[in-house]
Amino acid sequence: MRPVIRIKSNDSAFAEKIAKTLDQWGFLHHQLGAGTEAGVPAHKGEVVLLDIRDMADDAFGHVYSIKQQYAGGEVVLINKPDNVVASIAGMKAGAVDEIIVPFDTGTLQAIIIDACERVQATRAKKIKKPLLTRFSEAMMAATFAQAGDFDGALDMLDRPSPRQTDKQTSNKKTSGA
Numbered sequence: 001m002r003p004v005i006r007i008k009s010n011d012s013a014f015a016e017k018i019a020k021t022l023d024q025w026g027f028l029h030h031q032l033g034a035g036t037e038a039g040v041p042a043h044k045g046e047v048v049l050l051d052i053r054d055m056a057d058d059a060f061g062h063v064y065s066i067k068q069q070y071a072g073g074e075v076v077l078i079n080k081p082d083n084v085v086a087s088i089a090g091m092k093a094g095a096v097d098e099i100i101v102p103f104d105t106g107t108l109q110a111i112i113i114d115a116c117e118r119v120q121a122t123r124a125k126k127i128k129k130p131l132l133t134r135f136s137e138a139m140m141a142a143t144f145a146q147a148g149d150f151d152g153a154l155d156m157l158d159r160p161s162p163r164q165t166d167k168q169t170s171n172k173k174t175s176g177a
Contacts, residue, residue: 005112006070008032008062009051009078018049021105027112046070047115051078052086053101059086063093072122074115 005027009015015031022029032048048066052059063075077090077098087098096118097111137156144153 004046005029006032006046006048007051008048008066010054011051014051018108021108022112025109025112046073047112047119048073048075049078049112050075050090050095052090053078053080053083055086057086060089060093063090063095067094072119074119076111076115 005022007015007018007022007029008031009018019029019031048070050062050066052062055062059077063077066075067073074097075090075093075095077087077095079087079090079098079100081100090098096115099108099111141153141156144150144156
């Protein structure tokens with residue numbers, strides 16, 4: 001499953017152009033901002049294109065909140081050449097890449113594909129449990145959720161598999177920890 005591409009820009013015409021380009025490339029996307037988040041659930045591991053051309057003062061805050069909302073996702077900054085302070089702030093907050101306007105759409109496509117591959121690689125690392133183990137954990141979590149213990153259900157799903165725990169323990173023993 002390909003990650004969803006989120007577009008966050010104060011320039012609606014610019015965001016529309018990017019959205020049309022993403023449509024042509026076959027990406028599923030949503031525009032964020034001006035209340036458009038309503039009804040669009042946040043998922044872990046998405047790619048967010050963040051237009052910081054007019055966010056010189058708060059790029060850090062925007063990137064940080066996006067990283068919190070879309071855990072495991074990638075933030076790609078869209079910036080102008082003279083906005084160096086915002087670029088540095090965005091990278092410090094966790095953005096992984098940046099594209100400077102005006103840009104070639106081929107470059108944008110390559111950056112998005114790279115970000116999607118990193119998200120998918122992260123997902124693949126997290127899903128190493130055998131199918132039967134994942135299914136039984138999901139059933140146990142559903143039982144907890146049905147009983148009203150939603151935190152317990154989420155904890156059950158977030159636990160590492162016994163095989164992963166064994167590997168971590170043996171790595172600590174061999175490294176002298």
